[in-house]
Amino acid sequence: MPSALPLGAPAPADGILDPQAADGAGERPFSLYVHVPYCTVRCGYCDFNTYTATELGGGASQAEYAGTALSELDFAADVLDRSGLPQREVSTVFFGGGTPTLLNPAELGSLLGRARTLWGLAPDVEVTTEANPETVTRESLARLAEAGFTRVSFGMQSAVPHVLKVLDRVHRPERVPQVVEWARAAGLAVSLDLIYGTPGESLSDWEHSLTEALACEPDHLSAYALIIEDGTKLAAQIRRGEVPDVDDDDHADKYELAEERLSAAGLHWYEVSNWARTPGQECRHNLAYWRGSDWWGVGPGAHSHVGGVRWWNVKHPRAYAQRLASGVSPAAGKEALDGDTRYVEDVLLRSRLAEGLPVAGLRPEGRTAVAGLIADGLIDAPAAFAGTLRLSLRGRLLADAVVRRLLPD
Structure with missing residues (x-):
């Protein structure tokens, strides 16, 4: 099941932020995160707040989601204004999940368009969507680019079928270079996400994944060590002895190999798990998180941070939709950081x-x-x-x- 929300103080129904949120806000960049909580299949290692289509209905369906998220964008603009924050253009937007590209390009474009109407987008705005390689087409990627998206981050994870099977990933390895080609043809920058340390993955398996990823010549690459989260299917499989546990020494060997191969290919590390071909191709949205900038998180379970005030939305899509339909904040809790x-x-x-x-x-x-x-x-x-x-x-x-x-x- 998805991980639990943190503890905190009750969030006000009107969403008004603590006064400290406005201090110096005009000097800080502002970003948006949009969480799309739907997946075709829940991967065995994942504890994110995601749901398959068959789990939800009654106001929480995938078909109704874009309209609900639009309501939170409107609510956000009103809250920021009533909380005394200055109008700021959006510098980065990131659609994550889940699988955002289960929504069609028109729906994703409508959310980006609403942000453009409410705040304006910076001239050099970075707009990213995550994507499962099986959920995009040449046409859909072109339509995303036309809507204003600038980057796509494909969840490659591995190029080895038996590793993908352990992770419950549903895409075919040969699909990745194809979708990268389509994204480039649309004018989108390309990032690939890899995971290392999957039970049963050998060092040669990992090297093959790196080789295949680099053959796509991505602008950006993320490589994350697999962490076994309590409550996931993979954690239960390890506990029952069906697959071996992860190994810290194995993780270290694979990280060192990644650094060797990626740096030789012209990518530089700019965060422990992230590499980019040039400074301009670093993910500015994630840098906003790491530097403590301001962002509003839209969607069930999404977290936000503005000027040292942090809050998080209720997790279930149905409760999230009901709160917004009632005109109250979807936030479940908040904290003002000292x-x-x-x-x-x-x-x-x-x-x-x-x-x-x-x-x-x-x-x-x-x-x-x-x-x-x-x-x-x-x-x-x-x-x-x-x-x-x-x-x-x-x-x-x-x-x-x-x-x-x-x-x-």
């Missing part, structure tokens, strides 16, 4: 970026840890001496341990 929490999150997220953290911005206990991190080869020594804490390759493998040393209890 200075300590914002510092911890800033270190946690920004330390994962290649741009690094200013050493001078660390608190005393963090600055004290820098010498030891250099000695242990976890951060780049020349960069640290120049005033920036930047992970080494070894540090990327042990990023969580680096954060623990920067943020001791």
Whole structure:
């Protein structure tokens, strides 16, 4: 089942944000995330807030979803205005899920069009949709580009059939280069998502997936270690001994191979799990998350953050639709982050970026840890001496341990 929402304070029915949300808002970029909670099949490793078409009805169906999400966009614009925030153009939009491309291009385009009407889109706006390779056609990708989309992120995950089977992925490996070609013909930038460390995946399997992905010459590539989430089908299979558990050493070997192959192909890492061909092809939407910018998350279970105020929507699509139909906020809870929490999150997220953290911005206990991190080869020594804490390759493998040393209890 999907993961649980965090605990927090009750969210106001009118959606009004805490006063701190407006402080300095004019200097911060503003982004939108749109969650589309539908999938053809729920993958065995996934704990995202997703549902198959047969699970839902009564106001929560896939066919009704675009209209409901449009209502939240209208609600968002009203809330931001009543909360005293300045009008800001949208700098990035990201459609995630789920499988956003289960909605047709006209529906996705209507959501983007409403954002354009309500706020305006920045001249260099980045608009991304995730896509399962089996849910797009040459025509649908062309129509998305015509609607204003600029990027597509294909969930490739692996090029090896037996690995895809363990993950419950339904696309065929040979479909990926075909959809990449269609996306390029439409003028869309292309990102590929890979997963490594699937039970039964050998190092040669992973190398084959990297080879096939690089043959598509993507502008951007994400490679994520498989994490076994409680409550998923894959977790139950491991518990019953039907498939082997994941292995940290295996993850490390595969990450090092990814860095070797991707850097040799001209892609540079800019976040621990993300590589881009040029700085201009880095995912600016995800950078907005890691840098603590402002975004409004549309959809059931979607999270939002504006000026240190964070909230999250009710998870079930039916409850989400009912709240909006009643004219009340779909938010289930919220929290206003204090200075300590914002510092911890800033270190946690920004330390994962290649741009690094200013050493001078660390608190005393963090600055004290820098010498030891250099000695242990976890951060780049020349960069640290120049005033920036930047992970080494070894540090990327042990990023969580680096954060623990920067943020001791």
